[in-house]
Amino acid sequence: MSPLSDAAVARLRLVATWPEFSSGRYTVAEEIGRGGMGTVYLAHDTELGREVAIKVPHVAVSSTLEQRLQTEARVLARLEHPGIVPIHDVGRLADGRLFYVMKRVHGQTLRDYLLEAPDLPETLRIFERICEPVAFAHAHGCIHRDLKPENVMVGEFGEVMVMDWGVARMSSGPTLSIAKGQEAADAGSPAHGSSTNPGTIVGTMGFMAPEQASGAVSDHRADVFSLGAILYSLLVRDAPGSDAAAAIVRRRDVPRPLRAICAHALAPAAAERYQSVSALAQDVAQFRTGGRVSAYRETIVERSMRVARTYRVAILLMLTYIVMRVVVAIVFGR
Secondary structure, three states, X not given: OOOOOHHHHHHHHHHHOOOOOOOOOEEEEEXXXXXXXXXXXXXXXXXXXXXXXXXXXXXXXXXXXXXXXXHHXXXXXXXXXXXXXXXXXXXEOOOOOEEEEEEOOOEEEHHHHHOOOOOHHHHHHHHHHHHHHHHHHHHOOEEOOOOOHHHEEEEOOOOEEEOOOOOOEEOOOOOEEEEOOEEEEXXXXXXXXXXXXXXXXXXXXXXXXXXXXXXXXOOOHHHHHHHHHHXXXXXXXXXXXXXXXXXXXXXXXXXXXXXXXXHHHOXXXXXXXXXXXXXXXXXXXXXXXXOOOOOOOOOHHHHHHHHHHHOHHHHHHHHHHHXXXXXXXXXXXX
């Protein structure tokens, strides 16, 4: 009997770490993602005959981390939107760990998608699609609190999914957060409305609103800031720094109205930002379609040029008609 190869041994060790489902309904095929909270596996649902993704916390899991997983599952169950991954099932493994089953999303993260260098109109359309599920979540009392390119998936057909709702805040139910880089519950009890345990830091540096970074109470406008940081990344092809609002204004390779939109979303004070995700998305759509951007004060020349670009076909037809009338008048003396 020949000895097993190193690759075969490594494969057996990997398989040995895969979760075991006592019901036998799910068969794990491979690991497809790993993060601080847990691992995501590609699995086969034997009852319905489909591929699914299963999120399982790491073996050494704290009660707070499991509560975060429960929070994420509940958020996904409550938010039914094409841009938010649907949850199919929840349960416990044979070793007692919680797991939940969700739709298998085909695609790549927004950060990887940017490497393909899509043109500006397509980039802005992607951004608008990111805003849609976030605005939907806000309308249903949920703040994501960790929006960044790694938490956005772009599908094979241009569909956009906002992922990782583990630190989301709901208007009711448990609200969890990251305190000083460690998992911690907000005061260890359910939070309601916009209350947040003072001193608690939630989010990712560079994409985190100033009020989040300081541990102060934050609301849906913190997500507006994070979306502004994502827009900065889309326009500049780089992560935002400590003063992205000022940095984007200096970018001469970005159209002025877009600079104004991005800077407005990245305003340090929440009251000075867009007051809703919908308002931010509307301004981006206005720029993309040649409309007026509320965050930017146009000069008369810029407005004239914008109108000319927007109605250039009609203007050309009118000019052609006038020229023809002049030619006819000259030739036939009419």
